[in-house]
Amino acid sequence: MDNKAPFQSHYIPNTTEEQHFMLSKLNAPDIDSLFSDIPEKHRNPTLDLPNPLSEMQIMQELSSLASQNRTLSSGPSFLGAGSYHHFIPAAIKPLITRGEFLTAYTPYQPEVSQGTLQVIYEFQTLISNLYGMEVANAGMYDGATSLAEGVLMACRVTKRDHASIASTVSPAYIQVIETYCQAQGITISSFDPDNPNISEEAACAVIQYPNFYGGIEQLQTISDQAHNCGALLVMSADPLALGMFKSPGEYGADIATGEGQPLGIPPSFGGPYLGLFTCKKQYIRQMPSRLVGKTTDKEGKDGYVLTLQTREQHIRRERATSNICTNEALYALASTIYLALLGKTGIQKISNLCYQKAHYAASEISKIPGFELQNTNEFFKEFVVSCPTQPEIINKKLIEKNILGGLDISHLQQNGMLICVTEMNTKDDIDALVTSLKDL
Amino acid sequence: MQQGGNRNTAKLLMERSIANRVGAIIPDSDVPVQELPETNLLRSNLELPEVSEPEVVQYFTGLSHKNFSIDTHFYPLGSCTMKYNPKVNDEVAFLPGFANIHPLQDDSVSQGALSLMHELQSYLQEITGMDCVGLSTLAGAHGEFAGMLMIRAFHQRNKDANRTKVAIPDSAHGTNPASAAMSGFDVISIPSDEAGNIDIDFLKSIAGPDLAGAMITLPSTLGIFDTNITEVCKIVHEAGGLVYGDGANMNALLGRAKLGHLGFDVIHLNLHKTFSTPHGGGGPGAGPVCAKSILYDFLPAPVVEKSPSAFELITPASSIGRISGFQGNFAVLVRAYTYIKTLGAAGIKSISGNAVLNANYIMESLKDIYDIPYNRTCMHEVVFSASSKKDQEVNGLAIAKRLLDYGFHAPTMYFPLIVEEALMVEPTESETLETLDAFIDAMKAINEEISTQPELVTEAPHTTPVSKLDEAKAAREPQLKWEPS
Numbered sequence: 001m002d003n004k005a006p007f008q009s010h011y012i013p014n015t016t017e018e019q020h021f022m023l024s025k026l027n028a029p030d031i032d033s034l035f036s037d038i039p040e041k042h043r044n045p046t047l048d049l050p051n052p053l054s055e056m057q058i059m060q061e062l063s064s065l066a067s068q069n070r071t072l073s074s075g076p077s078f079l080g081a082g083s084y085h086h087f088i089p090a091a092i093k094p095l096i097t098r099g100e101f102l103t104a105y106t107p108y109q110p111e112v113s114q115g116t117l118q119v120i121y122e123f124q125t126l127i128s129n130l131y132g133m134e135v136a137n138a139g140m141y142d143g144a145t146s147l148a149e150g151v152l153m154a155c156r157v158t159k160r161d162h163a164s165i166a167s168t169v170s171p172a173y174i175q176v177i178e179t180y181c182q183a184q185g186i187t188i189s190s191f192d193p194d195n196p197n198i199s200e201e202a203a204c205a206v207i208q209y210p211n212f213y214g215g216i217e218q219l220q221t222i223s224d225q226a227h228n229c230g231a232l233l234v235m236s237a238d239p240l241a242l243g244m245f246k247s248p249g250e251y252g253a254d255i256a257t258g259e260g261q262p263l264g265i266p267p268s269f270g271g272p273y274l275g276l277f278t279c280k281k282q283y284i285r286q287m288p289s290r291l292v293g294k295t296t297d298k299e300g301k302d303g304y305v306l307t308l309q310t311r312e313q314h315i316r317r318e319r320a321t322s323n324i325c326t327n328e329a330l331y332a333l334a335s336t337i338y339l340a341l342l343g344k345t346g347i348q349k350i351s352n353l354c355y356q357k358a359h360y361a362a363s364e365i366s367k368i369p370g371f372e373l374q375n376t377n378e379f380f381k382e383f384v385v386s387c388p389t390q391p392e393i394i395n396k397k398l399i400e401k402n403i404l405g406g407l408d409i410s411h412l413q414q415n416g417m418l419i420c421v422t423e424m425n426t427k428d429d430i431d432a433l434v435t436s437l438k439d440l
Numbered sequence: 441m442q443q444g445g446n447r448n449t450a451k452l453l454m455e456r457s458i459a460n461r462v463g464a465i466i467p468d469s470d471v472p473v474q475e476l477p478e479t480n481l482l483r484s485n486l487e488l489p490e491v492s493e494p495e496v497v498q499y500f501t502g503l504s505h506k507n508f509s510i511d512t513h514f515y516p517l518g519s520c521t522m523k524y525n526p527k528v529n530d531e532v533a534f535l536p537g538f539a540n541i542h543p544l545q546d547d548s549v550s551q552g553a554l555s556l557m558h559e560l561q562s563y564l565q566e567i568t569g570m571d572c573v574g575l576s577t578l579a580g581a582h583g584e585f586a587g588m589l590m591i592r593a594f595h596q597r598n599k600d601a602n603r604t605k606v607a608i609p610d611s612a613h614g615t616n617p618a619s620a621a622m623s624g625f626d627v628i629s630i631p632s633d634e635a636g637n638i639d640i641d642f643l644k645s646i647a648g649p650d651l652a653g654a655m656i657t658l659p660s661t662l663g664i665f666d667t668n669i670t671e672v673c674k675i676v677h678e679a680g681g682l683v684y685g686d687g688a689n690m691n692a693l694l695g696r697a698k699l700g701h702l703g704f705d706v707i708h709l710n711l712h713k714t715f716s717t718p719h720g721g722g723g724p725g726a727g728p729v730c731a732k733s734i735l736y737d738f739l740p741a742p743v744v745e746k747s748p749s750a751f752e753l754i755t756p757a758s759s760i761g762r763i764s765g766f767q768g769n770f771a772v773l774v775r776a777y778t779y780i781k782t783l784g785a786a787g788i789k790s791i792s793g794n795a796v797l798n799a800n801y802i803m804e805s806l807k808d809i810y811d812i813p814y815n816r817t818c819m820h821e822v823v824f825s826a827s828s829k830k831d832q833e834v835n836g837l838a839i840a841k842r843l844l845d846y847g848f849h850a851p852t853m854y855f856p857l858i859v860e861e862a863l864m865v866e867p868t869e870s871e872t873l874e875t876l877d878a879f880i881d882a883m884k885a886i887n888e889e890i891s892t893q894p895e896l897v898t899e900a901p902h903t904t905p906v907s908k909l910d911e912a913k914a915a916r917e918p919q920l921k922w923e924p925s
Contacts, residue, residue: 066537
């Protein structure tokens with residue numbers, strides 16, 4: 001083999017001969033000459049990257065890297081806190097990896113994007129129905145940013161600049177809200193959901209359903225309190241809890257958001273996930289992100305288009321409702337397929353399984369001396385136990401038995417561990433956890 | 441192609457629903473029955489469809505046929521870098537050791553994932569000439585938001601909070617001013633000069649003690665490498681500001697120039713453009729933030745660092761905070777990492793070379809029939825203007841729609857805003873010469889049609905699943921979900 005042959009990537013079709021042909025048409029001596037606008041001293045810097053690998057080598061190397069990570073299916077796993085191990089039907093992956101969906105652009109040309117647009121319309125329908133809300137948008141980045149955008153939107157709607165956040169909202173979500181609000185003059189305070197004193201100046205009362213600790217708040221009381229103050233109720237809800245528990249709409253939520261990851265999206269070490277975002281119809285012109293609407297074509301045939309785009313950055317620029325552009329459309333597709341496959345009864349069953357198994361686990365763990373269930377309210381699939389020793393130590397011992405324990409929240413509650421149980425945990429898994437905790 | 445029966449996609453899921461059909465079997469509970477919550481907590485009504493698995497697969501497959509995509513059509517879509525998305529990247533991202541791992545599991549059982557992220561950070565530093573990288577931003581605009589918050593935090597730490605203005609060229613993407621506004625800044629639009637470069641005199645006139653910085657896209661959205669770029673950065677720096685770089689057009693510069701060397705202080709990259717991760721019909725993307733060391737402390741949390749014994753997630757000292765739920769769009773990062781490893785330095789440089797060659801080839805082949813506002817070598821994309829066709833009652837939109845009939849996706853239209861009837865064409869490096877020639881031929885044929893049968897162009901498209909849609913109606917009477925009639 002001639003080692004001096006220029007590197008020809010299998011992703012780049014042009015051969016040296018074709019390059020010469022094209023350059024001759026341009027009257028350019030070589031490719032480098034096309035870059036002469038770059039100041040000479042900064043042109044063609046050294047580029048210190050590893051040598052290219054073939055696909056065979058890539059698969060070997062990356063498989064070896066992947067094998068250093070513990071997968072959730074390799075043993076009982078009880079970690080949740082915003083990312084969940086749920087069942088993903090096999091039909092989702094082949095559909096979302098179809099090139100027609102996977103490699104399409106944002107549907108700005110509706111005539112050749114009816115597939116993606118109709119999918120988003122289905123997504124908006126199913127998410128609105130699941131959340132009991134009037135309108136859903138085409139998706140946001142993730143649950144945390146979706147809630148933060150909900151706070152910003154509530155400030156726009158009420159023309160107020162204060163957010164009152166329940167102390168039981170996920171600490172990570174609160175941090176993201178703080179990041180989003182830091183430059184916009186929006187102040188944040190905390191309220192106790194059991195005794196909701198919501199500030200009279202608040203644009204919104206922000207709650208999580210179920211909350212970070214798994215519990216279900218007195219949502220109607222909080223909703224009434226918020227509305228009495230002229231604030232909007234902004235609620236982040238677990239979509240799978242809504243298979244059995246009342247919808248945000250039934251509690252009078254003005255804006256309801258959520259993390260869509262439980263709906264058929266793999267945990268993937270934190271992303272990509274899917275932000276769910278719904279609201280009352282009266283507020284749609286203040287909504288962030290894309291919306292798809294139904295219309296007709298010249299022949300009167302039904303079709304779908306991106307609509308109300310004057311809210312968005314590519315039209316409104318610095319006065320847009322949000323800077324969001326690319327979001328998570330492919331995972332809106334995944335969650336739509338998920339909701340279609342599971343359907344009404346499937347979602348109800350999954351919800352119920354999570355509830356049954358989590359309550360079984362909670363009752364068995366609280367029988368172990370030294371462990372105490374901390375939740376006083378009803379809970380869904382997560383709950384907190386106080387442990388007799390530091391959760392960090394317990395988790396180290398559990399992982400030796402190939403059990404992934406709950407989240408160590410001892411910085412929030414003394415020796416607290418947040419345990420998550422889903423339909424993926426068998427009774428044997430739960431019993432193995434209980435036995436291991438007993439044997440500590 | 442027509443699809444009959446249930447494979448026809450006209451009916452929506454709720455309209456297909458038939459009571460007692462199921463699309464997935466959920467096992468019975470294997471634990472002793474637990475007491476249900478009080479009924480006042482429970483929901484009575486759940487409006488979701490009931491359909492079987494074959495129907496779902498056939499329906500969504502049918503819908504997929506109504507899309508253009510890179511795998512099926514050429515996308516000469518300016519500023520979007522619609523290049524081929526390698527299949528091995530997806531294969532790797534779906535490995536259980538990457539797809540089925542929890543973001544909060546202990547660092548000790550995720551060293552493979554953390555080392556990949558750490559290595560990717562170092563590759564992106566090397567490619568951009570920057571000193572540090574944060575991977576937790578989930579899209580380009582998200583990266584812009586983080587970068588502008590970092591600039592704000594930098595000035596605040598220097599007790600320089602009166603810097604409230606950000607200069608943004610009038611050719612910028614809409615996300616730039618929107619991100620600057622979300623970061624608390626007032627936007628000053630900078631005009632472009634007659635060569636398409638930033639108007640230096642105007643920039644000097646506003647570069648004062650209230651200037652926080654500038655947001656600059658390089659090459660610009662005019663497809664031009666601004667020959668004054670180092671001067672632009674110098675003016676902003678001398679006024680005490682910092683320079684933000686929108687990396688959307690990095691495909692032109694890979695291995696040719698490093699933004700860090702040119703004077704940029706913080707930039708984002710679009711992994712879903714330059715680094716080949718699929719666009720997915722509008723995401724997911726990833727928008728890593730790359731910065732100079734003076735901004736390290738402000739990076740969004742978390743970043744991956746290497747301690748003597750292991751890789752770990754840490755929060756930089758004065759971080760602008762957490763900007764997303766976890767540590768980033770990891771599955772997208774895996775794909776970009778795989779892409780860089782597959783290409784190596786020579787391959788990375790070959791991307792920009794071929795992308796720029798292809799764009800110039802198209803410009804050269806069409807510049808006699810479609811005006812080019814700036815007659816100079818272009819970078820990875822070329823902007824044409826259809827304004828001279830307006831005497832013949834044809835505008836840029838019509839030409840773009842007619843291209844759909846020829847089996848090509850439309851170019852980016854009416855952007856950048858400063859070019860009348862703009863058609864912005866970006867071929868990327870992954871298209872063949874045959875495809876480029878076919879596109880050129882289609883553009884020439886449409887130019888003929890404008891003279892001979894203009895209505896063929898103005899009424900286009902004619903061959904797509906739907907014809908021109910009534911967008912005004914959609915906005916006037918918004919129908920945003922299916923409702924029972």
